[in-house]
Each structure stands twice: as C-alpha cells, then as structure tokens.
Amino acid sequence: MILWLTLLVSPCIFSQTSAAAENTRLERIEKCSTRCSQGLNCRTRSMFLLPDPCQNPPEGLNMSSALQSVNLSTVMRCEARQKCSLHLRIQSRLHLNEAIHGLSVCTESIGMIANCQIISFTKASREKMLGQQVVVEHDYTEILPNQELQVTVTPVSSYCSVPWTGSHLAPGCINEDLRRHVPECITGRLSYHVNPERKELSVTVSAMLDDYNYLVRLCHKAHFFCSGTGPVTVIKKEETVKSRTLSYSRPLPCLCIEGWSDVMDARRVQVCPFRHNMEPLWSGIMFDSLEGALSWQPACHVTAVVTLCQKKEGGDVCVDLPNASQNVSREKIKFPAVDPHPQLCMKFTAGSQSWIRCPFTDERFPEWELTVSRQDGVRVMSQIRGAFSVELCVKSTSDTCHTTDTRTVHVGKHKSVALNLPEGLFKDSFCLRVKRMDVKYGATVSHCYDASNQSLPHQPLISTQTAVDWTWVVLPAGVCLAVIIIVTLVLHVMLTVYQRKNQKGKTQDTCPSEKQKGSAPGCIVSVLETRSALHGGVLIPDSPKCGKNEKANLLSH
Template sequence: MVSTCRILSFTRASRQRMSGLQVEVENDCTVVSPSQQVKVTVKTVPSYCGITWTGTYEAPECISGDLQSHVPECITGRLSYDINPQRKELNVSVADMLEDHNYHLRLCHKDFICIGTGANTMIKKEELVKSTTLPYSRPLPCLCIEGWSAVMDAPRVQVCPFKDRLEELWFGINFDPLEGTLSWQPACPVTAAVVLCQEGEDGVCVDLPHASQNVSREKITFTKVDPHPQLCMKFTAGAQSWTRCPFSGTRFQAWEVVVTRGQGIEDVKMLSQITATFSVGLCEKSKGSAACQTTETHTIHVEKNKAVGLNMRGELCNSCLQVKRLDVEFAATVVHCLQQCNQSSQLRPVISSQPSWSLTWVVVPAGVCISGIIIVTVVLHVLLTVHQRRKQKRNGGCTFEKQTDPAFDCAVPVLQTKPILHGGVLVPDSPQYVYAERANLISD
C-alpha cells in the first residue's frame, strides 16, 4: 500500500504541438515485486474539470524463465536428483542458485504446505560442488525435495521424485481384534474410493454391499469386520485399482472349517477362536459356473475354542458348504466343497450343531486301562514264580508237597532219573517211578 507520485510538465509550446494527439508516458522508476498488483492514477494539476484516469497493473510471476534468471526475488535454483533405492537415498544437486548466498535443502511431505520430515542440509556458498545426499524412509508420492536461498522470504522450489508411486499409499491398514475395527489413513492427500471386497479363486475381488467410502485426507474406519483371508480392501484412484488383503495369513483368522476323511466319510467341524454365530448352507455348483446355489441353510452357534461337528449323515455328493458369519457387519461368504462320492448311494445330508467329541478321548483311556492290566498280570506272574522257587529250595528240592503217609516229609528218589521241568516245577518222568520210590522207602 506504498504510494509513489511523479509529476510530468508540458511546456506551452509542446502543448500547442501535441494538441489533439495521444501522449504516451513511460515510468521506469517505480519498484514492484513479482506478482504484485499496482494501481496507476493519472490526473491534471491543477485539476481540469475533475478528469482522472485509473488503471490496474499486475506484475508477472516468477514462472517466467527470464525473471528466474535475473530477478533476485525469483531466483530459486534448479534441482536435479538421482535415486538410490537400495540405500533409500536421494542424491540432490543444485544449479543456478543465488550468488553469494547459502542454500537450504530438505525433504518434506507436500499438502497445503510442505511439512518437513527431518532430513535437511545447507550447501555453503564456498563449496565448489553444490550437491548433498538426503535419506528417505518411504517413496511416497507427496515426498518432495524443497530448496531455497538463505535470504528473508526467499521463494522456494519443489520437485517430487515419487509423484507417480500411488501404490505406496495403500499400506498401513490396521485391525483391532478386540473391537473388530479395520482402519486406514492415507500418508498423502489423495482422492480415492475404498471398498471392502471378497477375493475369489480367480483373483477377482467382488465388492461387498454398502462397504464403500471416499477418502482424501481423513482416516476411514470399517466396524464389525470378520477377519478372514478372503476379505480384502480395494483402493481406486482415477482409472486404476489396487487390492490389499490384510488377513491373507492365518494370524487374524478367527474361525475355520476343518474336514477330515476316513472310510469314505467326511467329518466336517467348525472351530472358532471367539464365540460367534454362523450361517451354514448346503449348496451345489453347476457346471461352468462359479456360483453356488444354496438348497438349505442352518444357523449354528459356536463357543470359543469348542469344535462343533456338522454331522453329515450319509455321503454328500457334488455339494458344498457355504459359511458366513452373522454377528458382524462385514464378512466374507466362504464356500467349502466336499469330496465327490459314489452317485449311486446318495443320502440326504443332515447338519446338526452338536459338539463333536474326538475319538481320542475314548481310545486313549481304554489303552491306558489295558496297559495297566497287562503290567499287573506280568508282575503277579513273576511274584508267583519267585515264590514257588523259594519254597522248592526250602524243601530241599522236593517236588511233591502232598504224600499218602503224613509221617514222611519228603520222598527221595533212589534211582537218578532226569526230571522234566513244567512251568518252573520239577515233575518225575512217570507215575511208576513214584510208586517204586514209595515202595523202597517202606521196605527200609
């Protein structure tokens, strides 16, 4: 708002000579800055009938190459760079910087203003090589190199090496397992649409109903989300789309359908790490179509860490199970197809939600009991054998305990015949031997 005045005088002779002609006045002594607006007023002194002329002039911006090269207020310097992705570094060089002044360089995230990231340096005016290295963490599209001369209110220049790397924005998806909340906030301002979708076997992600939000800068949140590997988040910016599946591993998977096969029968169970309610439907896939037509549906409640058996009475041929969690707002519909069986023995499958007790709980206790019985039997046999041998030794090697005559404690054989060992007890060769031995003892 600073005003400057200049008075131009015309002599009488010149007025007579220029009478009726336009007069052009050149004023080259008023200092203006780039992009400054100037108001020019022309009037007569003294005032001639109150006649004045007023005009507005706007000085050109510094985008002109001529001004950038000659006007100090427009000299920003020219930046060039090389990217080292392995070391995550930017090698920056400066040319045409303002003479006799130092130069600032930094990395910043561009938004309404460029917010510094902490990586900055100064190039001294005495340095012959006007270059430096700036480290970066992520190649975001809003990450820019900013440079300016070390003077008051110096204009700044910015170059953004990764401005086309939009795919770097679709990271940083967070999930709160306690609240069941899926959230994401863009690291850079971007105009995009975010939708939850279910990824199929063909890699195509089908949008879930009522699961779309628009984003620019603010954080977006999806509540009551079932963490399943097939549940993904799709980002669309312009004509391009990117899909990210935060639950692709088994880290957050809350439930699963377990199928075991034995003797031509499939045992199907549901196991959940949380208490939840599911819709389980029987469906069949038609030839040439990926869609599964549901024939009947059942609602099943599963307690935390308690397996629930889907008892399939009979064989289920060419059929699948279509499972979806009901106690959340956003969930994937998962299809588990069972093994094909003999078409001649089809029976109507029945789904029940009775808890499935594993056969292990029956086999293991029975095995322990049988093993105990065997061990006790062996110990008793050993003890009985030892007892018989000790008793035999006390009787002096006598084999028979019961005699016809109680006066005799033992029957000693006269003839040396070889006895036969049966089960640890010595038995004479024949009954005749016993009788002969008894007769010899009586005669003595």
C-alpha cells in the same frame, strides 16, 4: 525484500533490449522514467494532498473523451545479473485540450496505501501540442512478482473528468526470466541421482543465488507445503562442487528434495524423485483384534477411494462389498467390525488405477473353519466366538443351485458345532455359503461338494489357517504330565529313605559290636535279609552269623 511503492525521482532514460529477445523475456529499462510525446515536456512529482473540488466543464468542452486509452505492462530494471527488479509501465494516450494540465496516476494493492503521482505538462509545450494526441509512459512504480495492482489514471484539470481504472497482475516466479534474474525468484536448480540399494539421493545444486549459502533437505509435500523429514544440510557458497548425499527410508511419491538460499523469506524449490511411485502408499494396513477394526492412513496426501472387497479364489478379481467405500485424502480411514478372513481385501483406486491388498493372509489372525466329511457331516470350528450364517443349496440338473435351508450357528471360543443337515445329503452335489453375522463387513464364501468324487473323505471348506493349532490341547496335557512326574519322584525318594532307616535298625539288633584281641575293633557283619524257605512243608528261618562264625547257609530245600 524490495518495497513495491518505492518512489524514485532520478532523471529518466529509457532503452530497449534486442528485438530478438525471447517471448518470456521482459523488456529492460536502465532507469525508472516518465516519457512524453516528442514536443511535450513533462515532469513527475508525488501527490500528497487531495485534489481541489472540480467544476463542471463549460458547454462545448468534452472531458469524457480526453483520455482515450491506457495500457499496463511489466518491465525489468537490472543493476547486475541477479539484481533485477520489476516495474509497472503505464502508457496513456489522451487528446490534449486547453483544460488538461497533466495526468494523475494512482496505484494500490490489497493491504497497501495508494501511491499517487502527478505528471504535469509545461505551459509552453502544452500550448504547442494543443489539440493533438499525445502519449505518456510512466515506469516509476516498483512491483513484486505475482503482485496484483489497481490502477487509476485521471486527466488533471480544473474541470471534472472521467477517470480510467484497471488492474494488472505482475508475472510470477514461474517465468524463466524472473527465475534467473530477480532475487525473490532465484531458487537454484536441483538435479539428483537415485541409489535404490543404499536408499540414497545424490543432490547437485546449480544457478543458485550468488554470495549466499544454500540449504537442502528431504521433506513430505502436501499441497503447497513441504514438512521436513530430516536435518537441513548446508552447501557453502565457496564450494566448487555443490552436491550432497541424502538418505531416505521409503520411496514415497510425496518425498521431495527441497532447496533454498540462506536468506530470509527465500523462495523454495522442490523436486520429487518418486512422484509416480504409488505402490508404497498402500502399505501400513492395521487391524485391531479387540475392536475388530481395520484402518489405514496414507503416508502422503492422495486423492483415492478405499473399498473393502472379496477376492475370488484362484484369480485377481476382487468384488466390492456393498456400502464399503470411503474417500480419503490425508485423514485416517476406519472400517469397524471386520471379519479377518483371507479373502477380505482392501482395494485402493486412484485415478484410473487400482491396487489390492489382502492383510489377513497372516496366520496370527483369529480363524474359523467349516469342514465336511461323509462320516462327521458338517461342522463349524472356531478359535473365536462368533455367529455364522450357513446357507445350503442343492444343484439341479441345469447346474443351478436352489437354496433349501439356512442356519445360524453360534460357536464359542475354541469350540465346534455340528450342523444337522438332511439325511442323504451326501448322495447329491450341494453348495454351502458361509458368512459371519456378528460383523459389519465380512466375506461370503461359497464351496460346492461334488458327490461323484468318492475319494474325498474329508474336505475343509472355509479356513484361514494351514494347520490346526493344538496349543490349547497340548498345554494342559503337558502340565498334568509334569505334575505326575514330580509326584512320582517325591514318593520314590520318601520310600528310599524309609527303607534305609528300616535296614539300619535291624542291623543294630542282630550284630552287636565286640572287641577281640589281635583284631581290629568293631564287628564284621554279613547282613542277610530274613528269609523263609520251604523245607518239607516247614518254614525254617535263616540264622545270621557274626564275628568269626562261619558264613550262614540258606536252606534251599
């Protein structure tokens, strides 16, 4: 880094650049210099000691008007195309009298020690120019881009004089001339091409600092800082084509390409390809079903207002809920005690644009339902435990709805509650307004029943699901059925085993084994179940036969 208080004592030669230079182009000098009016010889030296105490000027000597004006400007001194430095030019005009020997120039900035120099006039030239107006230009002080300096110019004399004080702000790196030639301001130029299908950014670097590698990365920009979102990619100085491909996940408006030269304290440049793409910011809405809290945190720094609103059926209009707005920049916002109803939405407003997101259209959220039928009347069914306000209003001939009754209904989890409404209600047209009372933010849903529509036997009024969830009914029934089947199988097996044992015992009693000649050992048995037949009103038992006996006959009559 160039030191802004470097003192140079080399010879002074001043030259101007072409008169056709651009307005943003700074005046060039070949070397630092101190130049005085023609005929006035001057030289510059540093002032390390405090000046001697001054004396009051004699009567008739006006020291207050000796220094007439001081102008401050910035000039540039270049050693090569990309090796230029900034210098402060101090141009002073004064009326030379016999008491003035020169000028004292002091510059200082915040946190830096003042640097003072003496511009002295030779005695011979001073006497020659006595009583004339002279001009002194001083270019020794080196400054940094965007540096602010306090300048004090005082005539050097043994008599007390009035000093001139002023301030000067050097041009910043936003100046195109500085961005091309001053090393501290050379950031390189970034151009890019977006491939949305592959989510890739093709980055090309030009006008980078000579003899140094270049670094690029993706980052999320917030105010003046850009926090990295991926690895740093190096572009070698020897490469002919200086380009890289960077992958991104979401096209956020704060997603930027950052580049800088591989030197210490290098100035960085960012370009943001998706800076006007606000749509991805409004995602990431979270709902905590245990706490009933709805929250959202922006992925980028954004100044916006988030409001809970109720979306009207069959349209894009979303009416703001009272006292349900929060300002957001980067912090997480949270709405406690929210009823997860499909008509409850979030409205994001940034500038003159608004976006609406409805996070509760998903069936995974708890639901509640209000149904109306001529047979069953009005019932509130809920999969969650809650308190509901049901307001009844009857339509008159002028199409106005007059509230006639308001009920608070407490419904348990997986329960339903019937509302006892006035008799003959279904003969007239009426409306119901329903809202959960045990939450802070909820939608008030209105539905009107038309008595003239006789073809409507059953009509759901409020529902956050498309089908009834029978899990809590089917699951216990399935468990009971499985138990019955298992018990039946066990009893069947036990009965089968018992019958086989019983038959085996009877066979051993009626068919003893015998040994016969010329025959195989054992007994060939024809086992018949003991039966009884009715013959002439008398029960006659069957007789089993064994061995070579004839086959037993059953008495059938």
